[in-house]
Amino acid sequence: MDTLLHVIVSLISLMVALAYGLTTGGVVRKIMARIQGRIGPPVYQPFIDLGKVLFLRTGTHHGVMFILGPVFRLAGAAGFYLLIPVIVGVPFLEGFHFSGDLLLVMYFMFFGSLGMALGAADGGHPHSPIGVGRGLAQMTAYELPFGLAVVAIVASSGSFSVFEIVEHQRAAMLTKGVLGWNLFQLPFASIAAFLALLGMNMYPPFNIVGAPTEIPVGPATEYNTAFQSLQMSGRAIFAIAKVVLFMNLFLGGAHSILEAFIKTFFIYMWSIFVGAVFPRFRPEQSIRFFLGWPTAAGVLAVALILWR
Amino acid sequence: MVNPILLIAIPLAVAFILPLLDKLGRGVTQFFHFATLLVMALIALSWLGHLQSGAEAQLITTGGWAAPIGITLRVDYEEIIFINLALWTAMGSLFYLKARHQLPSVRGHIIQILLVVGAVGLIMTRDLFNLFVFLEITSIATFALVLMGDERPALEASFKYMVLGALASTFLLLGVALIYKATHTLYLDDVPSLLPSGGPLAKGLAVALGLILVAMVAELKIFPLNGPGIDLYEAAEPGVMALLVGTAVNAMIFAAWKLVQLFPMGTMWLNAIATLGLITFVSANFIAARQTNVRRMLGYSSSAQLGLIFALMPFARVDNVHLWAVGLLVINHTFAKVALLWLAGLHGGADLKDWRGAFAQQPLLKIIFAIALLSITGLPPFAGFFGKWVALQGLSTHNNLAWVAPILIGAFFELVYYLRWYRASAAGEDREDEAPSALAAPRPWSEIIPPGVFAILSLGLGLYLLRHVAGASSFSVSLLLGAGLLLVFIGALFERETLGFMTLFFVLIGGYLYFRGHAPALYTLRGLFSLLVFGGAGVVALASLSMEATPRFYGLFLALLGAVVMLLEARDLLVVFVAWEMMTWLSYMIIGGQRSGYRYMLFSGAAGFLLLGAFMVALSRGVGDIAHLSALTGAAEALTWGLMIGAMLLKAAAFGVHIYAPDAYTEAPDAFTPFLSGVISKLPIFMLILALTALAAPSLGPQIAITPLIAWLAGITAFAMTLMAALQEDAKRLLAYSSIGQVAYIIMGLALLSPLGWTAALYHTVHHFAFKMLLFLAIAGVILRVGTRQMYQMGGLIKVMPFSFISVLIGIIAVSGVPPLGGFTGKWLLYHALLEKGWYGLLAFTMFASLIAFLYLYRLIHSVFLGQLKTRHRHVREAPLPLLIAQGVLMIGLLVLGAWPQAILRPIQHLVGGLLGRDIDLIDGLQLTVAAGSYNPVYTMILVMIVFLAALGLLYLAWPRVQKVGQLDIVYAGEIPPPPEEIHFAYDFNRIYERAFAPLLRDWPTRLWAQLEQGTQALISVAARFYTGNAQTYALYSVLLLLILLSVMGRP
Structure with a gap:
């Protein structure tokens, strides 16, 4: 019975994440529009878009891998989300985190992207592999500071388990309050990880994958109709899963759903605020950026742990 | 018993009546010449039989006069072996020279017989003055023979040789x-017993010994008087030199051995002999490494071999072991060098460049050439190797360890120049359009048989010794080696498919026989590795049914398998080394002798010598079993481990010394690369485990301070190789770099020296075996069908080769570590092991390195299978069925390993517990648990399945009227898309990375090695100036040598 309940709650949680992700997408578009002096689309516009592509009358595909790409994307995002505890301490909202620790989460992140990249390339459009190549290059680059930050966190908490990492922060919060968060306990790791997050979210200046006007839609150029809807849903969930993970790693997790909403929203907006004021990097500039200061901060974080 | 004096009397008599017999026709002369040699050989063989059956050595006093007055001859084992060698060479030479029309006059026949008389006399006599007489006969016959060629260079060389000889x-x-x-x-x-030990006579004696030593040095072509001998090799006809090597040179070696007895024991004289010999061995080999003239190279080689033999003589007086060494070296040198000289004469090319593709159209001669080369370089199982081993072992166990290093260095350079020769002969072989110097016309049998017989004799002796040494190996080893050898010779008679089935059959039989005796295989180290070996061999044999491979490949592959199994079984250091070296050179033979194979063998050879050094250190402390290495202590322990680990890092292609491996993997036959990467690359790991087990088990003491360095080296290797892989256009080369990088992770796990680290390492060993074989096989199928290795020339092949695509897909997911496949388990284990050890920096670095793998993995699958299908590939077929079955087996293995890694982890953790003496238990029901985390592969697999199927279901629910469109029906901004060739984005795929990492990619290791090579070459050319080619200089050297010797030895 518990298992069934767990599955149902998780499913609802997933739906909420999807809705939250889509809504946040709408909010972002609104904010961007206002910064640029436009009125912008309504906040619910992503829902309309999703519905539209879902019910288009005709569509095209290029083969089996092409079809499976968006399936990988959505499955990857959903699996990724379900592997992360959303609210540590509330059993049904801890997802299926017992399947594995942070390493599993980190590697599962690539499941959807890899599948999507394969599917996109099967479409045969040259922009797809160009975008994928950029994405891969940028991904490996920002994973270096992020990996260093994770190592610092794991070394200080003594565990790869997300659950334990949150508990570790909570224990510190008993004496230090908010300062017990890893965000303050491990400042250099936080700098490295939050800079890496900019790359992960791919807002400017790191939007080199789907670079508008350059390679207009990037990898997903050939996708349409239901494929596109799966991919959009996957992206929305994925974006939320990432900020939930960051909340757990750096902001001491959440005790309630409201707290989770607030914390994740602010983490999300960090990328938007940066993105709103910067133009786009060239691909190799982006890579060099991540291998520069963010990596230095990460190295410093690990060095400090070793020194202690 | 026949009186041995006839061995001198008969040829002498025949030589005198030969001019008369010649009047009856040249045929009669030739018959009598041959008959004489045959009768002599029969006498010599009958004596061998007598001695074998227990007869005593015999002393013959000529004319009935007793020793001091009459001349005494002796016949014992040594003499008979040397005489036999001389007679067989003489018989072979007769055939050979006749076939090549190099015996135009009766004088040639007479001189040859006299040469044999001189040699036999020199060997048998026990009288000092008589020794001088026979030496003169031999020398005069030598000059005369060389002069028969009557070419100007020969004339000059012979004159110089004569001056020094006089x-x-x-x-x-x-x-x-x-x-x-x-x-x-x-x-x-x-x-010896009558030599004065003091008084005025002793001083005179020093002069006498000095004079004799200089004479020996000159006659044996020992440094510094080896110039004229080497010049002679360059100038004289190789066929003539072959005859001299078997007769005159061997006789002089024997004479020198007798003269060495004159030098009093425990004096500096013996040191001087050993030192001069060793200097010769090292310097001649060193200089030979740069020679481009094959004949001169052989001259240096002869000088070096004689140097080694000469150096061992003083030791042989103390220890019988060295007598064996000398004997084996002489026999091997005679067989191999004579065969090589015959081949050199047969081919006729003097410069290495002339040898391009030399025997491309003569498979039999190619085999003979290869055997002779392997034999002369002293690789096991040839007698030369055992000679060297026995000598080194003797030196090590008698506290002469310092002599070992120069011998190893000299032997390395010996390997270098023979490899260069082989490389020259193999160059351009695969291209039919250019093999200008190839021996096109078939040679008459009378030219082929002599070198063939000598090569077979050499091989036969080697195999006999191998059987003797490795007798304890299982029948499986003998079966595989025997079948392999047989197929090498007769493989050309069968169809490719037949050969493939035979190979598969022998692999299965060999495996069955092997495992029949080893029940719980997985739970022992050897069991685990032998499963990989036979599994890999079975898969490759299956795949080879449909692959294009030369007939030689199948035999060599079976023999290689035999050697590998022998290595796994071996306990005794000698057997371990023999198996190791055989594994190395058999791989080399399969890879081929071109540049890639040359480098492979060069670095592997260096690794082999390091290993040999390690074993010698162990033997010097009385440890002869690889399981007892832990008994070593102190400096010996450190040295053994250092050398062994160095050797294995070299063989595993750690960063800095990796430059040979990618080429070798790429250029190896497509059927063999999977085995090379999946199995052969794991053997250094096996040896490292053996080495580290003894080190780690008793205590984790201070001597392991080096392991963090090894771990970091492994990390850098993994990073650099992954980065390089991302920049390759060639699919095999990409996988080659990947393979080296992946093996580095295994080494990193081992360097952790913790149960978790070792579990990670062994797990990754098994896993890498499966996925890398799968990838190489899938790519081999693609290459077979498409005909190119360049990925950008492919594209869109998923449409025509869907099964191969799935193979590669499973393969790359396994490599990348993306759950739910087993690659993730491997990474999870390794990262936790690093965390547990507290190596945080390395942990982060490794995570980064392993992520870069996505760059090449995606490039591989995209460039080959996705994107636009080229017009010319529209009708390409799926890879052949055997290849697909082989892939299917591996794929199932990978899927099982993904969902249930416990299947392999349970035995591995049991194994690791036994090896390190510390138990580890990470299996907790369905879950894997370590101190800092957990992973549940079953749940993960189920979760992935559910979300994947759910997403697929969603797609089905929302499935609109979607139709499939053509490959060029893409959103192309209103334009008509250009042809597929222009829009398949694959060339220089990771250019962004290349730009970002440009400073790191200058490939300085390759340039460093190139500079080292140039520096060595320059050094050699300076050293080679010592040999001016001027007779007066050489004469001066002899006087200077005498003066130096006397000034050193004259003192008490």
């Missing part, structure tokens, strides 16, 4: 006279 004779005669003055006897067996 000088040597004079020195010898003076020395003998002085000895006679001191002892009043010329009988060799009496002289």
